[in-house]
Amino acid sequence: MKKSLRMGGIVATAALAAVSLAGCGFGGGTASDGADGKATTLNLLVPSYSDNTQGLWETVIKDFEAANKDITVELEVQSWDNLNDVVTTKVQGNKAPDIMNGGPFAGFAADELLYPIEDVVSADTLGDFQESFVESASVDGVQYGAPLLASARALFVNEDLLAQAGVTEVPATWDELLAAATKVSKIGGGVAGYGLPLGSEEAQAESAIWFYGAGGGFGDATEITVDTPENLKGAEFIQKLVEAGATQPDAGATDRSPLMDVFVQGKIGMIIGLPPTVGQIAEGNPEMKYSVNPIPTMDGEPFTLGVADHLMAFKNDGKKQAAITKFLDFFYSADQYVPWVTAEKFLPTTKSGSSAMDSNEDLLPFLEMLPDAQFYPSTNPKWDATNAAFKSLVGQLAQGKDAQAVLSEIQAKADAG
Amino acid sequence: MTPDDMTQSIDEPPVPTGAANGRPRAGVVRARAAAGTRLTDLFSALPWIGPALILIFGVVLFPAVVMIYNSTRDISLSGIDKGSVGFENYETLFAFAPLGGIMVRTVIWVFAVVTIAVLASLALAQFLNKAFPGRQIVRMAVLIPWAASVVMTTLVVYYGLEGYIGIINKFLVDINLIDAPYGWTKNATSAFVWSIGIAVFVSLPFTTYTILAGLATVPADVLEAAKMDGAGRIRTYVAIVLPQLRGALSVAVLINIINVFNSLPILKIMTGSIPGYDADTVMTMIFKYIQNEHKIDVASALSVIAFLIVVVIVAIYVKLVKPMKEL
Known part of the structure; x- marks a missing residue:
């Protein structure tokens, strides 16, 4: 009997633990909501752009809390991989963050979880955002996202490899690219002419390079158009690159x-890169001779793929609007924002930030491209499904599947939503 | 009370055959008198079994019920419940063309991993059961795949197979087995086969130790008797050792089936970057629905199906093999 008493105790403890754990997941207590006008806590959920991200936000928060004694900011940093799961779980548990840094927000806007951005920033801050970002931050004419940072893409060229292969001019059109990449691939020893990452990680970006480059695209806020004759040309050119042996092996799953690491190691002739690529090369292989060039397109027209990430403010119980406004205005002031975005090596989205940074030589080629930037139709409610379809399906192009069939398959997934 | 006595008193038929094996018959008397007091018995037992019941409800039934509930809801991308949709999520799922292939692959995955793991473990356990110098160390070494994190083990192989820097790839080129590095993890079939290999590797310690425990229960005198009767080694193994291992084997197989069916990390790492659904099993597909498409509702529906499949497999297995039955 004594023995079973002890067992009962153990089981009871375990049961208690289990029940209280379960309690955590399903709507536990929330932090103080500041209804009494004293301490307000803002929950800030951000993804990690680099190893610096956490430290940069902590600096901003320290300065902000020093200036606003009645507000504390709780920072939570997550990896991009986990961000969506984390926020979905929080929303389900009625514990959405007050401010979140994320990519697509159309889903949250559709569920009426977000403040229109004009409700949570002052008129000055609102007017400081560059106009080119406003459209992609809005759903049905209401701006929900505060553009936080932007990136543009460009063709990074390993000058040494191109010279070695006898290519004298950086390609500007597809035909030139194919010829140059094929020559570089012939060097051998594991060297690839063009780095084509059609694997799931960011397949939609690489596809965009070719689809928009052919004059096609992904559609707009109301309609997703993947299965178009222009995109087919882009898809067929991707296959041409692969068949000619101008890319690294297994492009569909890379x-x-x-x-990008392989490019930094000097084994790839050309690849599409981002502003942070500059820093990566400086850190990993500073001796490499490279240049940053406009992306080659079918007919040589300039184009770049722009991506803007946003800050968004969740309504929750609606009691923290004033505190959120204070924080966002504080953050977007030039002396906070410019060091932040510079350290992350991305492009600024505010006018004041842009003029403060135009002396930065690393970023200059990207800043120049930004006016021609095309954006994903990320405010389309079906963009998430489209994005997912690209990630899991478009790589089949490089595995020899019929281009038309791949486009139809993605379009069907996108339409299903 | 020994466990043996417990089964006796519960399973005992009312016919008093007890004298035959000479065991005390206390249970029979109590069972006859108990009819009226059964309810009181239950109540007095409640404080003792209550915590266990709470545990079962809290960690087993509650999540299962939430899962089934979620599978009939329309949950938005941001996680908001938009109301009931009946069986629409299941319809979406069954209209999904690659599902058939995914099911077939799941069966191949479970069958291949469990079969190979059990056969290899039988051999390994037989070897470890022999007395030889350093046996203790070898036995400990077998535990290593179990002690290491599955994700870590898989990543080691994954990077070994990498095209540019992979050491396994380089080795295969150096011994002239292949001409140039091959994208093992970038092609569905090869990635799947390698995954099976890793899954076998990480299943070995548990399976081997279960069988080793079974081998320890084979009485030496029976083996000796077989020897005296002139039975050869193979005959002894098939006719004497294997039947004695039935209990250990059936537990090892059952637990492996459930484990391998539910295993995500190996396939997720090894086949994650492959486009299309040619290397997916039910588990990786559930993961893709959550991670890529943010469809918690459809993912729940697939989880329910997976749950049912496991229940059916286990039921068939229990029916056929009767692992709980005493010899």
Whole structure:
């Protein structure tokens, strides 16, 4: 009997633990909501752009709390991989963050979870955002996202490899690219002419390079158009690159980050890169001779793929609007924002930030491209499904599947939503 | 009370055959008198079994019910419940063309991993059951795949197979087995086969130790008797050892089936970057629905199906093999 008493105790403890754990997941207590006008706590959920991200936000928060004694900011940093799961779980548990840094927000806007941005920033801050970002931050004419940072893409060229292969001019059109990449691939020894990352990590970005480059695209806020004659030309050119042996092997399953490492190691002739790529090369292989060039397109027209990430403010119980406004205005002031965005090596989205940074030589080629930037139709409610379809399906192009069939398959997934 | 006595008193038929094996018959008397007091018995037992019941409800039934509930809801991308949709999520799922292939692959995955793991473990356990110098160390070494994190083990192989820097790839080129590095993890079939290999590797310690425990229960005198009767080694193994291992084997197989079916990390790492659904099993597909498409509702529906499949497999297995039955 004594023995079973002890067992009962153990089981009871375990049961208690289990029940209280379960309680955590399903709507536990929330932090103080500041209804009494004293301490307000703002929950800030951000993804990690680099190893600096956490420290940069902590600096901003320290300065902000020093200036606003009645507000504390709780920072939570997550990886991009986890961000969506984390926020979905929080929303389900009625514990959405007050401010979140994220990519697509159309889903949250559709569920009426977000403050229109004009409700949570002052008129000065609102007017300081560059106009080119406003459209992609709005759903049905209401701006929900505060553009936080932007990136543009460009063709990074390993000058040494091109010279070695006898290519004298950086390609500007597809035909030139194909010829140049094929020559570079012939060097041998594991060298690839063009780095084509069609693996799931960021397949939609690489596809955009070719689809928009052919004059096609992904559609707009109301309609997703993947299965178009222009995009078919882009898809067929991708296959042409692969068949000619101008790319690295297994392009359909190669992710972007690992492939970028290979470029930095000097084994790839050309690849599409981002502003942070400059820093990566400086850190990993500073001796490499490279240049940053406009993306080659079918007919040589300039184009770049722009991506803007946003800050968004969740309504929750609606009691923290004033505190959120204070924080966002504080953050977007030039002396906070410019050091932040510079350290993350991305492009600024505010006019004041842009003029403060135009002396930065690393970023200059990207800043110049930004006016021609095309954006994903990320405010389209079906963009998430489209994005997912690209990630899981478009790589089949490089595995020899019929281009038309791949486009139809993605379009069907996108339409299903 | 020994466990043996417990089964006796519960399973005992009312016919008093007890004298035959000479065991005390206390249970029979109590069972006859108990009819009226059964309810009181239950109540007095409640404080003792209550915590266990709470545990079962809290960690087993509650999540299962939430899962089934979610599978009939329309949950938005941001996680808001938009109301009931009946069986629409299941219809979406069954209209999904690659599902058939995914099911077939799941069966191949479970069958291949469990079969190979059990056969290899039988051999390994037989070897470890022999007395030889350093046996203790070898036995400990077998535990290593179990002690290491599955994700870590898989990543080691994954990077070994990498095209540019992979050491396994380089080795295969150096011994002239292949001409140039091959994208093992970038093609569905090869990635799937390698995954099976890793899954076998991480299943070995548990399976081997279960069988080893079974081998320890084979009485030496029976083996000796077989020897005296002139039975050869193979005959002894098939006719004497294997039947004695039935209990250990059936537990090892059952637990492996459930484990391998539910295993995500190996396939997720090894086949994650492959486009299309040619290397997916039910588990990786559930993950893709959540991670890529943010469809918690459809993912729940697939989880329910997976749950049912496991229940059916286990039921068939229990029916056929009767692992709980005493010899």
